[in-house]
Amino acid sequence: MPNARVLRDIKARYGVRANEIARRAYLFVARNETLPPQIRHHAQLQLNTFGRYTRPTTVKNRCRESGKGRGIISEFGLSRFQFRKKALDGELPGVHKASW
Amino acid sequence: MQVATRSVRRYLAASVRWSSTNTNVPQISQEPKAPVRKYDPAMLPLTEPLDPTTMDFTEEQYAATLIHGRSVHEPFFHPRTHDIPVANIHFRSHHIPLLNLFTHFATHAAYSLGIPISKVVPLPTQRTLWTVPRSPFVHKKSQENFERKVHKRVIKAWDADSEVVAHWVAYLRAHVLAGVGMRVITWDRVPLGIGSYPNLAAIDNGLKNPSRNVPKQIANLGKQIIKDEAQGPTPFQI
Numbered sequence: 163m164p165n166a167r168v169l170r171d172i173k174a175r176y177g178v179r180a181n182e183i184a185r186r187a188y189l190f191v192a193r194n195e196t197l198p199p200q201i202r203h204h205a206q207l208q209l210n211t212f213g214r215y216t217r218p219t220t221v222k223n224r225c226r227e228s229g230k231g232r233g234i235i236s237e238f239g240l241s242r243f244q245f246r247k248k249a250l251d252g253e254l255p256g257v258h259k260a261s262w
Numbered sequence: 263m264q265v266a267t268r269s270v271r272r273y274l275a276a277s278v279r280w281s282s283t284n285t286n287v288p289q290i291s292q293e294p295k296a297p298v299r300k301y302d303p304a305m306l307p308l309t310e311p312l313d314p315t316t317m318d319f320t321e322e323q324y325a326a327t328l329i330h331g332r333s334v335h336e337p338f339f340h341p342r343t344h345d346i347p348v349a350n351i352h353f354r355s356h357h358i359p360l361l362n363l364f365t366h367f368a369t370h371a372a373y374s375l376g377i378p379i380s381k382v383v384p385l386p387t388q389r390t391l392w393t394v395p396r397s398p399f400v401h402k403k404s405q406e407n408f409e410r411k412v413h414k415r416v417i418k419a420w421d422a423d424s425e426v427v428a429h430w431v432a433y434l435r436a437h438v439l440a441g442v443g444m445r446v447i448t449w450d451r452v453p454l455g456i457g458s459y460p461n462l463a464a465i466d467n468g469l470k471n472p473s474r475n476v477p478k479q480i481a482n483l484g485k486q487i488i489k490d491e492a493q494g495p496t497p498f499q500i
Binding site: 182183184186187188189190191194199200204205208233235242243245246249254255256257258259260261262 | 356391392394395396397398406407408409410412413428441476478480483484486487488491492
């Protein structure tokens with residue numbers, strides 16, 4: 163069972179995906195300086211009604227093995243320690259120890 | 263012809279034998295067989311092709327007699343005739359021996375299909391380095407280095423017909439080697455006036471990634487929102 167932070171991230175990814183177009187349309191209105199202030203203000207109020215898990219900044223890359231949120235090597239989606247473990251086990255194609 | 267008649271006769275003899283005796287023991291046919299010569303490497307080099315009806319040999323042995331041991335050597339590179347580029351094939355792998363083997367295979371295939379190709383050109387190796395702490399937590403002083411190398415080769419092809427090139431690519435794809443990636447770039451000649459081809463726009467739209475429509479959807483919804491807001495607040499429904 164993944165931990166709460168991983169579940170929260172999954173929820174955010176689903177939420178962002180479902181609300182992306184509507185959110186960005188309201189942003190388009192709210193930040194359009196050629197429109198009357200009242201319309202822009204209403205759009206901003208609408209934006210505030212979206213939940214926190216619809217914001218794209220809520221999405222965070224996490225380690226897909228351990229769920230860790232820091233030190234992610236994004237190419238493999240793994241945290242640094244899981245990356246080292248897998249690389250030493252030879253599970254990452256072509257990755258091996260180096261020295262220079 | 264002679265082979266066909268022989269097999270028919272053998273079939274008739276067997277059927278007669280099964281009807282006359284009811285035992286399950288198969289009996290050896292007493293018919294005289296045509297003399298079968300064995301394949302003998304001492305016969306090389308051959309002056310005329312081997313005849314499979316009178317000789318006993320495998321397909322590999324047969325292939326080896328055509329030009330003895332040709333597969334271990336570099337192939338013949340057909341000379342270019344018009345210098346028109348038709349294809350570039352990139353190969354990439356983490357392992358050089360695999361890359362050498364597969365490019366060797368690809369050059370021989372191109373030779374057999376009569377495609378003028380370049381020699382196997384090495385491209386710069388892509389090297390990615392990572393340095394990570396050995397421990398899962400703190401102890402930054404003790405770290406470990408990892409690397410991944412991607413070796414690349416390219417073969418260029420000229421002057422061949424696009425159908426021949428397609429056959430070459432299909433042959434390489436059919437015998438693809440695990441651990442070797444392949445990227446094929448081909449250039450096709452098309453008739454003049456292809457831009458007015460009726461379905462071209464539809465094909466072009468079909469190839470487009472659907473996510474490219476997202477900005478358009480956002481703009482449309484935004485315009486709708488502006489329109490709705492400009493009409494003023496909706497009255498309460500009682």
